[in-house]
Every structure is written in C-alpha cells, then in structure tokens.
Amino acid sequence: MGCDLVETTAHPGARPEHAVWQGKVFSHSGEHEDYPDFIKSTGYGTGEGLCGWNCRHSFFPFFEALSSSAYTREKLQEYEDQTVQYNGETIKYYDATQMQRAAERQIGATKREFAGYDTRIKAADSEQLRSALNEQF
Template identity: 35%
Template sequence: MWIRRCDRDWGSLANCRHTFHPYIEGVMERTYTDHQLETIDRKPFVYQDRLYDQYQATQKQREIERSIRKQKRIINSMSELDSEEAKKAKQEAAIRLRRLNANYRAFSERAGLPLQRERTKVLY
C-alpha cells in the first residue's frame, strides 16, 4: 500500500513537493498513534462571537496580515504628499494600523498561533 501525501490526483502533482512512500502494515512503525491523530488539531475557539477552527484561524490571521500591509502602504503613500488632507489621512491610517496590530496580537494569542511579523512587512 502506498501512502500519498497529497490530496490531489496524479495529474496535478508536478510541483506540489509532496512525497510518496510505501507503508507495510505490521512491518513498519506508524509515525502517529490513533490518539495523536485525533487530537492533532487544536480545539475550536470563540473570538469576537465567532467560532474558529484551526484552518479558519490561520485564514483569519492571513486576512489581518493583509490589512496591516495595506495600511502600511497607505501610510507610505501619504508620506509622499504634503497636503493637509494627506496628513489627516495618514493619521487615520496610523490609528487603524495600531488597532490592527493589537487585533493581530490578540487573535494570534487566542488562537495559539505564533506572530509572524515578517508577513506584515511592506517591501516596496
């Protein structure tokens, strides 16, 4: 029996980097016990009146990271302008950025996910 580490069919495996290896029942030792497999995912949790499972939590964390990058880009673009409107917009974006960072920390802590600050950096 072959264990496939990709949930796609053979035709789409060109660049997925998953591996295939044989598993012989009774001869080879299992990597995880049944109990470990049952408890491998974190339990669902509630944050701001919404229930999240582990996958949804990672997706919400990515959403917050995208919002943080967006606010940083707005702040950077407003820094180039010298008008009063631009300064006011920059201040509002800075306030939103502080709130997003606080939300990012709180959500990540509640979900048990590590903060990944490299994902919030703006490179251009």
C-alpha cells in the first residue's frame, strides 16, 4: 500500500505511559522527518508498548494530505482529564480502573483460597479432620 504513516487510537483511562502517544501520527519506518518513529515512540512489539499487555490501543494507516486526525487535541485532553467520583473523592479515571482491577484480583485470590479449602474438606479422610477444616473455613 506504500503507507508509512500510522495513527494510534485513543481512549479515556489510558495508562500514563500510553497517554503520551495515543491519538498521534507516527512514521512506521522511522524515516519520515515530520513524524516520530512509531516503534521507538510507542514501544510497539514489546509487552509494555502499543498492543502489549492489557493495552487497548491499536493503529491504522494515515495518509498525509488525505487523512485527517481521528482525535482533536481537545478530545485527547478530555480523555486525559476524565475523572470519576468515588467515596466523595474525585479521582482520575485511570486510577479508578486500577482500583477496580486490584479489587478483581483480590476477589480471584479469595475464590482460589476458598476452592482450596473446599477441596481439602472434601478430600479429608476422617470426620475429625473434616470438622477441623470446616472450622477454619
């Protein structure tokens, strides 16, 4: 297709390291002097970078003089400034998502712990051991 330029997508709640490059145009080859190098700027191809671990960003071709940016500066700023109310406190949207993920991880850990107790109780070969485990559970 001969398109060297790409534009990254943008969304509210991007991790801080990704917010700096979301919604921007890059040179895929790194050779276009008017645009930053795509891979160096976004970390594309690494776990921490664009399309890596838990990254919701993507990218698409951008044709200079034909394409217009999908995101205005105002929209990108709106995404970055987005907040939520939690327990009477205003917090950044990204921080709220991290709190939610921490709660989800804790729920998963508790479920695994209880599943372990349940398995031990069911596998107990004596009523006395089963009773002792039930008390702990």
